[in-house]
Amino acid sequence: VENVRLLDRSSGQRKANVGTLYLSATHTIFIENNPETRKETWVLHSMVCSVERPPATPSGSQLILRCKDFRVFQVLIPQERACLDVHASLVRLSRPEKYSELYCLSFNPNVNKEEREESWNFIDLQADYKRMGVPNNLWVSTVANSEYRVCDTYPAELFVPKSATPAVIVGSSRFRSRGRFPALSYFHQDTLAAVCRCSQPLSGFSGRCQEDEMMLQAVMKSNPGSDFIYVVDTRPKLNAMANKAAGKGYENEDHYNNIKLHFIGIENIHVMRSSQQKIIDVGEMRAPTMTDFLWGLENSGWLKHIKAVLDAGVFIAKAVADEGVSVLVHCSDGWDRTAQACSVASILLDPFYRTIQGFMVLIERDWVSFGHKFSHRYAHLDGDPREVSPVIDQFLECVWQLSEQFPCAFEFNERFLIAVHTHVYSCQYGTFLGNCEKERRDMRLRERSHSVWPQLWKDRSQFSNPLYKAELSQSQGILRPNTTPYCFKMWKGLYNHVEKSTPPRQSPADFLSAVREESHRLEEELTNHQEVPAGGTAHHSKQEDRGSHRETNHVGEDGGSEEEK
Amino acid sequence: MEFSDHIKTANVEDVVLRQPLHPPSRGTLCITGHHLLFSEREEGSSQQVLLLLRNIDAIEKRMSGSSGTITIKCKDLRVLQLDIPGMEQCLNISRSIETLSCLDNVSEMYPFFYRPTDLSLQDQWGLSTPEKHYTQMKELHERWRLSSVNKSYSVCPSYPPAVIVPNCIDDETLKKVAKFRQGGRFPVLCYYHRKNGMVIMRSSQPLTGANRKRCKEDELLLQAVIEDSDKGFIIDTRSSQQVQQARMTGGGFESKSFYNCWKRLHRQMERGKALQESLIKLVEACSDESHNVDRWLSKLENSKWLSHVQTALSTAGLLAECVERDGHSALVHGYEGTDCSLLICTLAQLIMDPFCRTLEGFLALLEREWVQ
Numbered sequence: 001v002e003n004v005r006l007l008d009r010s011s012g013q014r015k016a017n018v019g020t021l022y023l024s025a026t027h028t029i030f031i032e033n034n035p036e037t038r039k040e041t042w043v044l045h046s047m048v049c050s051v052e053r054p055p056a057t058p059s060g061s062q063l064i065l066r067c068k069d070f071r072v073f074q075v076l077i078p079q080e081r082a083c084l085d086v087h088a089s090l091v092r093l094s095r096p097e098k099y100s101e102l103y104c105l106s107f108n109p110n111v112n113k114e115e116r117e118e119s120w121n122f123i124d125l126q127a128d129y130k131r132m133g134v135p136n137n138l139w140v141s142t143v144a145n146s147e148y149r150v151c152d153t154y155p156a157e158l159f160v161p162k163s164a165t166p167a168v169i170v171g172s173s174r175f176r177s178r179g180r181f182p183a184l185s186y187f188h189q190d191t192l193a194a195v196c197r198c199s200q201p202l203s204g205f206s207g208r209c210q211e212d213e214m215m216l217q218a219v220m221k222s223n224p225g226s227d228f229i230y231v232v233d234t235r236p237k238l239n240a241m242a243n244k245a246a247g248k249g250y251e252n253e254d255h256y257n258n259i260k261l262h263f264i265g266i267e268n269i270h271v272m273r274s275s276q277q278k279i280i281d282v283g284e285m286r287a288p289t290m291t292d293f294l295w296g297l298e299n300s301g302w303l304k305h306i307k308a309v310l311d312a313g314v315f316i317a318k319a320v321a322d323e324g325v326s327v328l329v330h331c332s333d334g335w336d337r338t339a340q341a342c343s344v345a346s347i348l349l350d351p352f353y354r355t356i357q358g359f360m361v362l363i364e365r366d367w368v369s370f371g372h373k374f375s376h377r378y379a380h381l382d383g384d385p386r387e388v389s390p391v392i393d394q395f396l397e398c399v400w401q402l403s404e405q406f407p408c409a410f411e412f413n414e415r416f417l418i419a420v421h422t423h424v425y426s427c428q429y430g431t432f433l434g435n436c437e438k439e440r441r442d443m444r445l446r447e448r449s450h451s452v453w454p455q456l457w458k459d460r461s462q463f464s465n466p467l468y469k470a471e472l473s474q475s476q477g478i479l480r481p482n483t484t485p486y487c488f489k490m491w492k493g494l495y496n497h498v499e500k501s502t503p504p505r506q507s508p509a510d511f512l513s514a515v516r517e518e519s520h521r522l523e524e525e526l527t528n529h530q531e532v533p534a535g536g537t538a539h540h541s542k543q544e545d546r547g548s549h550r551e552t553n554h555v556g557e558d559g560g561s562e563e564e565k
Numbered sequence: 566m567e568f569s570d571h572i573k574t575a576n577v578e579d580v581v582l583r584q585p586l587h588p589p590s591r592g593t594l595c596i597t598g599h600h601l602l603f604s605e606r607e608e609g610s611s612q613q614v615l616l617l618l619r620n621i622d623a624i625e626k627r628m629s630g631s632s633g634t635i636t637i638k639c640k641d642l643r644v645l646q647l648d649i650p651g652m653e654q655c656l657n658i659s660r661s662i663e664t665l666s667c668l669d670n671v672s673e674m675y676p677f678f679y680r681p682t683d684l685s686l687q688d689q690w691g692l693s694t695p696e697k698h699y700t701q702m703k704e705l706h707e708r709w710r711l712s713s714v715n716k717s718y719s720v721c722p723s724y725p726p727a728v729i730v731p732n733c734i735d736d737e738t739l740k741k742v743a744k745f746r747q748g749g750r751f752p753v754l755c756y757y758h759r760k761n762g763m764v765i766m767r768s769s770q771p772l773t774g775a776n777r778k779r780c781k782e783d784e785l786l787l788q789a790v791i792e793d794s795d796k797g798f799i800i801d802t803r804s805s806q807q808v809q810q811a812r813m814t815g816g817g818f819e820s821k822s823f824y825n826c827w828k829r830l831h832r833q834m835e836r837g838k839a840l841q842e843s844l845i846k847l848v849e850a851c852s853d854e855s856h857n858v859d860r861w862l863s864k865l866e867n868s869k870w871l872s873h874v875q876t877a878l879s880t881a882g883l884l885a886e887c888v889e890r891d892g893h894s895a896l897v898h899g900y901e902g903t904d905c906s907l908l909i910c911t912l913a914q915l916i917m918d919p920f921c922r923t924l925e926g927f928l929a930l931l932e933r934e935w936v937q
Contacts, residue, residue, distance in 0.1 A: 290872040298862035307858055485861035486851055 001086060005060075005076035006030045006041060010284075016076065023089055026103045028065070030075075043067065046103055046380065046427040048094035053087050056080060063087055068378070068425035069418075070280060070495055095382035099434075102380065102427045104449040111450070119454040120446045123357075123364045126157065131352065132187045134159055138222040139184055139194070144169045151179035153335065153371035153436040159184035161218035168218065171211020175202050177248055180334045182215050185342040185366060188349055191324035193223050195316055195349075197342050197370065199334030200233075200240070204247040208255050216256050216328065223326040228258040230319050230327045234312055234337035236265040243332065259328075264312040266337045267305060269377075269389035275301045276390040283495030303488045310398045310483055312337070313344025321349055321478050335372050336391045342366050344398050348479045351470075355411040356460050359399075360453045363420070367392060371436035378425050380433060396421050397491055402481055404489060408467045409475050413509060414493050416456070416463035421494065423452050466512040568598030571664045574657035579606075581648040582614065594647060596661050599675040601637075603647075614645070617675060621666040626659045628652060635659050642848060693929035694937055695753075696727045705757050708732055708792070714739045721749035723903065725937040729754040731789035738782045745772055745780035747816060750902045752786055755934060756888075756914050763894045765884065766790055767910050769902030773817030784823055791894050796826045798887040800880065802899035802906060804833035816900065827896070830887075832880040834905040835873050843870045877905075881912030889917050907934055 005016035017039070019032040028048075030041040043065065052064040061083035065073040077083040096102055111119070135141050142160045144150050150173050160169060160183060173181040180199035187194045196219055201212060220229045233240050233250045240250045240263065253261055267275075278300035285292060297303065312329075319325045327345075331337035343353075343366040352358040367374075374380065376387040396417045403410045403417075424432050430449030434440045456463070469475060481487070490496070580594040582603050590612055592605040599619070605612035616639070625636045633655030637645045649655040668674065699711045709729050714736040716726040720743045730739060730753060742751040750769035757764050771783060791797040799819055801808060808818045808831065819827055835843065846868035853860060865871065887895045899905045911934045920926040 290869075290875050291866055294862055294866035294871070298859055298866070301859070303862070304858035483856070485853075485856065485858045486865075488858065 001077055001079075001082045003078055004030065007074040007076075008041070009072040009074050010070065016074070021075065021077070021086070023086065023093070025093075026106065028090065041073075043073065044103060044426050044428065045090070045093040046096070047422075047425060048090065049379075051087055051090045051094065053083070056083075063090070065090070069422045070283065072284070096380070097382055099375075099381065099443060102433065104427050104430045104433060107428055107450065109450065109455075116450055117446065119451045122451060122454045122457065123360050125361065125365055125369060128352075128361045128365065129159060129187075133189045134184065134187045138162055138192065138224075139187060142166070142169060148438040151181065152438050153178055154180060154183065155369040155371075155437045159187075161215075161222040163221055164215055164218040168211045168214045171209060172215035175207075175209035175212040176200070177202060177333050180371075181212075182219055182328055185329075185370075186320075186346045186349065188320045191321060192225050193320040193324050194219070194326045195320060195342055195345055196326065196328045197334055197338050197366075198328060198330045199338070200243060200248045200330055200332050201251055202247055203244070203249045203252065205244055205249075207247070213256055216251070216259060219326060219328060220258055223324070225324045226326065228260055228325065230316075230325055231256075231259045231261050232264060232312065232316060232327055232329045232341065233261065234264045234266045234329065234331045234341050236267065237263045239268065248332070262315065264308065264315065264341070266308045266312060266331070266340070268332075269336060269391065270386065271301075272305060272391070272394065273389045275305055276393065278302065279490070279495055282490070283492075297490060303485075303490070306394060306397055306401060307483055307485065307488055309337075309340045309394050310344060310401065310481065312341035313348055313398065314481065314483060316341060316345035317348035317478060320345070335370065336377075336389070339366050339370060339372050340391065340395045340398070343395055347399060347402065348481070351409075351476050354409055354475070355470075356416065356457070356463060359412060359416075359420075360456070364453075367395075368431065369437055373435040374424065374432040375435050378432070380427050392424055393421065397494070400491055400493075401488060402479060403465075405481050405487065406479055407465075408469065408472055409479060410465055411468045411470075412460075412463050413465045418494060419456060419459075419463065423456075428452075429455070464513070466509055466516055568665070572596050572598070572657075572661050574654045574661070577649055577651070577654050577658065579650055583646040583648070585644060594649070594658070596658060596665075598665065599678065601662065616645070618662060618666040619674065621662065624659060624662055624666075626655065628655065633659075635662070637662070644852075691932055691936075692925065693933045694727070695725055695729055695933065698929075698933055699727075699729055702757055704759060704762070705729065705754075709754060709757075712736055712739060721751065723748055723750060724753070731786065731792070733789050734786050738785065741782040742780065742786050745778075745783045746770070746902075747772060748901055748903075751783075752790070752896055752898075755910050756918070758888050758917060760889065761892045763794070763888045763892055764790065765888060765910055765913060766894070766896045767902060767906045768896060768898045769906075770811060770816045770898055770900050771819055772815055773812060773820070774815045775812050777812075777817075777820070779823055787819070787824060787827060787896065790896070791826055794893055796828055797893055798884075798891075798895040799824075799827050799829045800884050800887070800895055800897045800909065801829055801831050802834040802880070802897070802909065803831065805831050807833065811900065819896075830883065832876065832883065834876055834880060834899070834909075835869075836899070836904045840873060843868050843873055846870070877908055877912065881909050881916060884909055884913040885916040888913070910934060 001021045003018065004021040005018055006021070007013055007016040017032045017034070019030055022029040022031070026045060028043045028045065032039040047067045047069060048065055049068045050066045052066070054062050054064060056062070060076045060078040061080045063075040063077065063083060063086065065075065067073070077086060099105065129135070138161065139159045140162050142158055144166050145154050145158055146156045148154070148156060150170055169181055173179040177199040182196045182198040185195045185197045201209070216229065216231075220227070223229070231251050243249045251259060251261060253259060278296070279302040282293065282296035282300060285296065288296070316327045316329065319327050329338050329341050343362055346362055346366065347353050353362040372391070373387070376383060377389050377391055379388050400414060400417055403414070423429060427433060429452035430440075430445040431452040433445060433449065434443060575596055577594045579591065580603065581589050581591050583589045590605045590607070592603055592612075595602040595604075599617060601616040601618060603614040616637075620639045620641060621637055622640045623638045627634045627636070631652055632648060632650045633652060635647045635649065635655065635658065637647070639645070649658055696711060699705055699709075708731060710732045711727050712730050713727050714720050715724050715728060718724070718726065720740055739751060743749040747769035752766040752768035754764050755767050771780070772778065787797070801818060803811065811817055818829065846864065847870040850861060850864035850868055853864060884895055884897065887893055897906045897909050911930060914921045914930055918926070921930045
């Protein structure tokens with residue numbers, strides 16, 4: 001459609017640009033008429049959350065595109081007929097019904113089969129378990145689930161306590177919601193305590209299961225330093241109790257010897273979904289007063305939930321590192337709040353997960369391999385809206401809040417977290433497609449799509465935190481965050497891109513990176529000049545420098561342009 | 566008066582110090598004429614707390630059995646708790662603190678006793694004065710002069726001895742203007758914007774009163790400020806309503822009829838008791854132990870502290886826009902011209918002048934604007 005006006009509302013753009021709007025199978029593309037810039041704005045259909053059609057004005061018909069990364073585009077189309085067509089197309093295109101419609105299955109960056117296979121092996125979970133010191137004489141690998149027969153949402157490769165026999169595993173899985181029996185998430189070598197995860201027991205009011213009790217006993221025995229374990233139920237106690245009436249519930253301390261039950265009280269996915277909508281609204285407020293803003297923040301309850309998730313991680317980390325007591329974490333199905341609590345705990349406990357590669361490993365382990373329902377939660381397909389919830393959003397935000405408290409402790413910067421967030425929703429890569437490992441295997445994703453991690457790794461210079469130094473004391477050991485309410489901030493970088501005035505804000509981290517680059521370049525030049533042999537010509541390495549800073553993919557970056565190569 | 570008169574117990578052993586976010590420590594407490602010193606007893610530990618008694622805002626004491634606890638709330642918002650064995654010792658210490666932390670006589674305060682070894686009293690005093698500022702800013706000399714009409718502080722008791730005024734305004738005129746401004750604080754230059762030659766002036770409110778008194782000299786002075794330009798802005802830190810009411814008590818504003826080249830902009834800013842209440846509420850919100858995010862946000866909003874900060878910054882921004890972006894001079898005042906006016910002028914200078922953002926520039930700014 002020609003003669004269209006596009007306004008990127010979320011970037012504070014005031015004046016709309018005129019250009020031509022194109023609809024492809026995978027993108028909406030807007031190209032400015034201005035012959036000098038011909039600026040392109042690309043929006044993936046899978047990133048579109050909603051398309052609204054406000055009433056027509058004398059200047060034309062409008063469409064408002066809201067994206068899953070909280071960007072908002074306003075489109076003005078002169079002819080009503082064209083507008084209706086575009087609207088209908090976008091609505092259909094942004095609500096794919098089958099996986100085969102998704103971009104990641106047609107996305108083809110120029111790599112061959114071997115490279116694609118390699119890209120899927122870039123993150124090696126088994127290597128990370130080894131790094132943790134597992135398997136050992138306390139924890140062993142089990143083949144019980146190698147064909148996903150015991151639990152179809154769990155990974156094929158799992159670690160369990162040494163004393164847990166296959167019979168115990170199978171028996172325990174029958175007593176757990178969705179068959180998600182207790183398995184190892186993280187092993188803390190210093191204290192020999194472990195973080196384990198599962199789902200709620202199918203105990204009802206008085207049900208018991210010998211194998212499940214033996215399983216928890218085995219978990220305890222796998223920690224010679226302690227004679228009990230914590231069982232952390234991340235649901236509010238009232239909800240957990242209500243589950244009893246449905247034949248599920250939580251562990252009875254009388255039946256399970258040596259457990260101490262602890263409720264954390266993170267709300268469910270429906271509460272979180274509505275809370276996030278409210279904070280998105282806060283982020284979109286134009287020129288709010290301080291009262292509007294603070295009231296909006298309070299009303300959303302969003303920071304309260306973030307704090308709850310962080311508090312869960314803190315409890316687990318303290319138990320494991322300070323008390324040397326193992327923790328078994330669950331919620332209802334063990335794939336939302338459990339994933340959040342376990343991965344936050346890992347971030348606090350182990351500096352490796354605060355590196356770029358470590359973070360990728362963590363997400364692969366506690367989220368991807370352990371069966372978090374990505375496609376349902378992040379609306380990859382047009383499905384049940386009640387399944388949609390910002391679960392991983394909250395985890396990413398907890399990490400961001402931690403990075404604000406500990407600016408030197410993370411190898412990556414905010415941009416990295418936002419990039420991961422965007423890719424969870426974008427379906428440009430196959431990494432987050434589907435709801436569990438078995439589903440991905442059945443879809444043959446490895447052969448039909450690409451993994452996102454190698455691409456992010458390639459771009460890591462943009463995602464590096466210049467304040468990070470692995471040797472610094474702040475980077476090592478356990479993080480002990482302050483979770484007093486006033487320590488939590490609104491994540492402007494995600495919810496409020498609006499830059500009302502030019503020039504843009506200064507980022508000290510960006511300045512530091514630029515200074516470092518310049519120093520590095522000058523040092524190189526100096527070295528090169530010093531290496532000049534007597535009578536020879538100076539060797540200029542400028543060509544190489546320019547090559548290594550080549551721009552690569554920028555999906556979802558501020559600035560409006562999304563180009564895939 | 567001897568300080569030792571107020572100190573019945575100077576040293577106490579075995580005192581426990583508690584501070585938020587620190588583990589409790591045991592050590593020796595000392596009281597001197599100006600300080601409280603706590604020294605941790607542990608070997609190898611060098612934890613010391615040296616507190617200036619004037620920094621203490623309030624103390625509470627609680628006796629229980631044979632010992633007592635003194636809670637000290639400092640003006641820098643620190644809170645310390647001391648467990649002191651022995652009821653008599655505890656009472657003596659708390660009495661000493663109460664008296665010595667609010668001595669009336671200025672010359673008994675610590676600065677008169679402070680003798681660092683590496684500084685001499687003959688050394689240079691202060692970083693900046695209007696004289697220094699004027700001398701350093703060569704661009705000012707063309708249209709502005711340094712007047713010492715106030716050299717004995719008789720024209721304006723709260724101004725420094727030298728002030729910067731337009732060249733064409735003589736000292737006699739200034740004396741008349743001072744009589745027309747509250748507290749004698751006639752308009753003086755506080756900032757010269759190199760980029761376009763525009764200035765920021767500050768003053769107190771004109772004493773027009775209910776009868777709409779005029780002062781020719783005041784109008785002349787302000788006209789001289791905007792000589793080369795077509796208009797100037799007056800940023801009044803009071804609402805239009807407050808400004809009308811001010812007339813009833815002898816104050817007022819610069820009306821359009823007499824100051825027709827000056828455009829008034831009103832930005833109401835909170836001061837005095839209301840601002841203090843706001844800070845108290847904020848501190849209270851921060852020390853809430855309930856760990857409840859909703860409570861925190863609600864208390865934060867209720868304190869209105871951030872709203873006041875936002876108003877101050879946006880008003881300073883407005884002032885900076887008038888001078889830098891719109892290219893006009895500005896006059897800032899409220900009632901007395903000693904609180905919000907100084908705040909706005911300082912912030913605007915930080916916004917516009919990179920030198921004010923250096924270490925030296927910042928200290929000089931504070932000295933010139935607030936101290937002098």
